[in-house]
Amino acid sequence: MQAGKLSKYLKDGAIWGFIVFELIFFSVAGEFFSVSDKAFMDGDNMLLLLKQSAPIGIIAMGMTIVMVNGNIDLSVGAIYAICAVVLLDSMTWAIFEGLGNWVIPVAWCLALLTGVVLGAINGLIVWKTGVDAFIVTLGSMLGFRGLVFMYNGEQPTSHLNWTLVDFAEAQILGLHTATWFLLIVTAAIWFLMNRTVHGRNAYAIGNNREAAVNAGIRVGPHMMINFMIIGFLAALSAVVFYSESGSVNPNDGQLYELWVITAVVLGGTKLTGGAGSIISTFGGVIAIQLLRKGLSHIGADTSTVNLVIGLILIAVLFLDRQLNVKGKEELKV
Amino acid sequence: MTDETPVLRLEGIVKTFPGVRALDGVSLSILPGEVHALMGENGAGKSTLMKVLGGIHQPDEGQIIVEEKPVVMSGPLDAKAKGIVFIHQELSLADELSVAENIYLGELPRKRFGLVDWAELEAKTKAILEKLKVSFNAKTRVGDLSIANQQMVEIARALTVDAKAVIFDEPTASLTDAEKVVLFEVISDLQEQGVGIAYISHRMEEIFKITDRISVLRDGQYQGTVNTAETDEEGVTQMMIGRKLDLSRNESHHELGDVALEVRGLSCGDLFQDVSFEVRRGEVVGFYGLVGAGRTEIAETLFGLRDPTAGTILMDGEEVRIHSPYDAIERGISLVPEDRKGQGLVLGMNCRDNMTLPQVDDLKAGPFVAEGAEIAIFDQYRDKLDIRTPGWKQLVGNLSGGNQQKIVIGKWLSMHPNVLIVDEPTRGIDVGSKAEIHNLLRELAAQGYAVIVISSEMPEVLHVADRIVAMYSGRIMRTFTSEEVTEENLIAAISGLETEKVA
Structure with missing residues (x-):
């Protein structure tokens, strides 16, 4: 029991230990290799880091609940792109012309609604057909991306609203708007998963689906709600990012699903469901962003960053497995 | 009332x-x-x-x-x-x-x-x-x-x-x-x-x-x-x-050969400790005990599915190390597992393919699987074990429990093992087929195989075994010959009562 507790603490704390390690490593390495004279652990740099974590981080919170539930959602990148298109394009629609700046909340709501609806489609298919979520969302990933291209061909969709840009670039109490969104989403999803019946049932379903069914938990609706939440969060992520940038390419958001899943898995969520923590996912998001930023700080290019992150992900899962084996008595299968 | x-x-x-x-x-x-x-x-x-x-x-x-x-x-x-x-x-x-x-x-x-x-x-x-x-x-x-x-x-x-x-x-x-x-x-x-x-x-x-x-x-x-x-x-x-419990012992004994398998002081963590026994060619040794007494775990260890924490395994007097089922099969140990459908068979595959599964690597004609050789093996063991199936193309999932079990046994016999371990051989099998499986196990011993039978049914161990090893919570309590065993002393042994060690 004692050893079990120790390895549990190790596992829960590992991601934060890793972040501290990264901070120290890049600060020291930055002294020798840095291309700029700025210190890595500079206040502004760290604030920027949080802001840049937001698009992936917001979706990662949704991915955590979907994965705890025992599912996965590969279509988040495509949902993100569709919602971005809806957000920017709807501001130019003729029917909203007389609204002035009031078009902003309308466009936001439309984008978020789109995300929820697309998530609901995923959830409904998984629930009603019983097809594995991996396959369903693989299909919808392709399908939704197709919709983006059908909408505007290869052309980017652009619309800059300066009021919106001002809002997105604002710093409230020192933190950027995007950072606030990330923090609020993290808190809200943490609350959902730990304090509500829905959240606890989601854990139960992912952990032992048969037991959950036997206990009368209605598995389908819970899964659908979680897919709607992740759809909403993918949309929110698009809203936060494109409010500032004002232009969306049809290829935007590609590979987001993989970055998000990487962050979630680094944070210790099990691929098979049932276990995972929102706080650790937050750690996973920060750890990845630190790694990307840190490696470029010491002059590595993007391909090196991908290689390193890939290696670290595999190393983490290997360590996790080592911590989980039950010693020599275990049946080898 | x-x-x-x-x-x-x-x-x-x-x-x-x-x-x-x-x-x-x-x-x-x-x-x-x-x-x-x-x-x-x-x-x-x-x-x-x-x-x-x-x-x-x-x-x-x-x-x-x-x-x-x-x-x-x-x-x-x-x-x-x-x-x-x-x-x-x-x-x-x-x-x-x-x-x-x-x-x-x-x-x-x-x-x-x-x-x-x-x-x-x-x-x-x-x-x-x-x-x-x-x-x-x-x-x-x-x-x-x-x-x-x-x-x-x-x-x-x-x-x-x-x-x-x-x-x-x-x-x-x-x-x-x-x-x-x-x-x-x-x-x-x-x-x-x-x-x-x-x-x-x-x-x-x-x-x-x-x-x-x-x-x-x-x-x-x-x-x-x-x-x-x-x-x-x-x-x-x-x-x-509907009748009195048939507690008849196994009467016939075959001529015993050399010791095929000997285990000395084998332990695996908390699962079982200090287990020693030997099995001769031509002998059926029954392992009897309550669920969780460690019998299946011993079988799994002998078959290389678990690593022992202590003790040695000797085959034909020579010490061997078994780290995987591959090693075990090489040494001539076969395991007919407890969960026939989950562990013993690929239900969606046909009879022939299930039977030749462990040796399909060797049955090659050039780079291809030698179909003819496979069918020959299947035919041989179908006749030998009297497996009733319309043909080798039949999916094993469609066979009765007794015939499924015979396919599993046939699979291992075709590997020509020295030691055959069968775990709960008649679980979920109807009465008629039970008797057939029992006779089959006796016959195999007569042909010189060393057979270990793990069972939770007392009539079964009494019926097929020459010697009975009684286990209680990971330990061997006592080994009985079929002459000295009685219902009472066997139950006492598997319940952990050591009162009459030398009865």
């Missing part, structure tokens, strides 16, 4: 499955405050009856009556809402969640906005756990508990509702003696509150200790109900099997 209204009554329940009449007019009544044992051999229809009661199957005929009101059960939840609670032998728990969350799984107390009322949850759970006198608390993670304590969590679930009848299905299978005492106290508490208890168990001593009446099923038919005080084990056994 007769004038009381039964809390639960079954009337003429009939349930047929394609080709089988699983339940044939079963009637049963459970009175408030009584413990009613339900007994029968494997396959007698007990579990089907429970499934009908729990609404998993709907009866074809007959009625379920709760407190004199006919009801239709639509599922386990519906049954629970009507006051009929099941405690299953298999655990159905979410091990990452806390004890409290598991006990109230699916019915967590709520506050406004769908929030969990943690205070109420903990208070309610605490009250239940106090009743059960367990050592863990509401917040313990279920995965950190021992199997026995997990079983207690399962039992705790029954106490969350105002139960009218509680059905215990082999609740003591994984409990220690001390925990059993607590369970029996819980049962007698429930009894005092006027709850009717149905108690399914194979363990006679428990049945006679705690039950008031015993009902017996045989081949889906209701055999009658007797007052526990007015009967004895012999009487109940006769009702269960």
Whole structure:
């Protein structure tokens, strides 16, 4: 029991230990290799880091609940792109012309609604057909991306609203708007998963689906709600990012699903469901962003960053497995 | 007692499955405050009856009556809402969640906005756990508990509702003696509150200790109900099997060859310790003990599925190290596993492919699999073992249990093993095929194979084994020859009583 507790603490704390390690490593390495004279652990740099974590981080919170539930959602990148298109394009629609700046909340709501609806489609298919979520969302990933291209061909969709840009670039109490969104989403999803019946049932379903069914938990609706939440969060992520940038390419958001899943898995969520923590996912998001930023700080290019992150992900899962084996008595299968 | 209204009554329940009449007019009544044992051999229809009661199957005929009101059960939840609670032998728990969350799984107390009322949850759970006198608390993670304590969590679930009848299905299978005492106290508490208890168990001593009446099923038919005080084990056994228990020993002995397999001081963590035995060619050694005594784990260790923590394995007098089933097969050890469908066969593959599975690497014509050679092997063992199948193309999933088991045995015989280990060879197999499998095992020994039979059925080990190794909680208690073994000394040995070591 004692050893079990120790390895549990190790596992829960590992991601934060890793972040501290990264901070120290890049600060020291930055002294020798840095291309700029700025210190890595500079206040502004760290604030920027949080802001840049937001698009992936917001979706990662949704991915955590979907994965705890025992599912996965590969279509988040495509949902993100569709919602971005809806957000920017709807501001130019003729029917909203007389609204002035009031078009902003309308466009936001439309984008978020789109995300929820697309998530609901995923959830409904998984629930009603019983097809594995991996396959369903693989299909919808392709399908939704197709919709983006059908909408505007290869052309980017652009619309800059300066009021919106001002809002997105604002710093409230020192933190950027995007950072606030990330923090609020993290808190809200943490609350959902730990304090509500829905959240606890989601854990139960992912952990032992048969037991959950036997206990009368209605598995389908819970899964659908979680897919709607992740759809909403993918949309929110698009809203936060494109409010500032004002232009969306049809290829935007590609590979987001993989970055998000990487962050979630680094944070210790099990691929098979049932276990995972929102706080650790937050750690996973920060750890990845630190790694990307840190490696470029010491002059590595993007391909090196991908290689390193890939290696670290595999190393983490290997360590996790080592911590989980039950010693020599275990049946080898 | 007769004038009381039964809390639960079954009337003429009939349930047929394609080709089988699983339940044939079963009637049963459970009175408030009584413990009613339900007994029968494997396959007698007990579990089907429970499934009908729990609404998993709907009866074809007959009625379920709760407190004199006919009801239709639509599922386990519906049954629970009507006051009929099941405690299953298999655990159905979410091990990452806390004890409290598991006990109230699916019915967590709520506050406004769908929030969990943690205070109420903990208070309610605490009250239940106090009743059960367990050592863990509401917040313990279920995965950190021992199997026995997990079983207690399962039992705790029954106490969350105002139960009218509680059905215990082999609740003591994984409990220690001390925990059993607590369970029996819980049962007698429930009894005092006027709850009717149905108690399914194979363990006679428990049945006679705690039950008031015993009902017996045989081949889906209701055999009658007797007052526990007015009967004895012999009487109940006769009702269960319709004849006296066939405890005939194996008489014939073959000429024994050399020692094929010897095990010295083998241990594997907590699973089993200091196990030593030997098996000669031409000998059948039976391993008998309760579930969890470590028999299957020894087989798995010999077959390289587990790494031993101490001890040596010798084959033909030579020390060997077995790290994987591949090593074991190389050395001529074969394992016919306990779970035929899950571990022994690929149900979606045909008979021939299942039989040649371990040697398909060697059956090659150039880069391709040699179909002809495969069919030849299949034909040979089909004739030898008398496997009844329309042809090699038949999917094994469609065969009867007895024929499936023969395919598994044939698979290993075609590898020409030295040592054949069979784990529960006749589980879920009908009586006729059982006898065939028993004869087959005897015959194999006569042909010079060293055979190890692991079984939980006493008639089976008595019938096939030349020597019987009795195990209790991971240790060998005693080894009997078929002359010295008696029902009494065998039961004493597997129950951990060491009183008469040299009988």
